[in-house]
Amino acid sequence: MYIVKVKDWANAKSDREIKSSLRAVATQFQTALKQCSYYGSYFARSESSNDDRFCDDAGWFSCEGSHDEANCTRRHTVNPYASHDARVLFSTWNLDHQ
Numbered sequence: 001m002y003i004v005k006v007k008d009w010a011n012a013k014s015d016r017e018i019k020s021s022l023r024a025v026a027t028q029f030q031t032a033l034k035q036c037s038y039y040g041s042y043f044a045r046s047e048s049s050n051d052d053r054f055c056d057d058a059g060w061f062s063c064e065g066s067h068d069e070a071n072c073t074r075r076h077t078v079n080p081y082a083s084h085d086a087r088v089l090f091s092t093w094n095l096d097h098q
């Protein structure tokens, strides 16, 4: 989604060089994401042999704390596989510790 926003933003620029650079970066980034299947392995609950994943076998993700903490003391968890509402919550679940 953010790649689409970058491309839209690039298209709105009047400077051709900036527009071209932004499009090139967005395309390069998109290609890199496709090559690694958008890091889908991070969210694959069914692959218990997958060391990359962030969730357990049931799909529970546990907060690991903000970038400047070793872990989270509040024990936040979310399971986006549980329901539509949980998926909406998960989409906004991004180290919100403020």
Ligand SMILES: [Zn+2]
Pocket: 063, 064, 065, 066, 072, 073, 074, 075, 076, 097
């Ligand atoms: Zn937390």
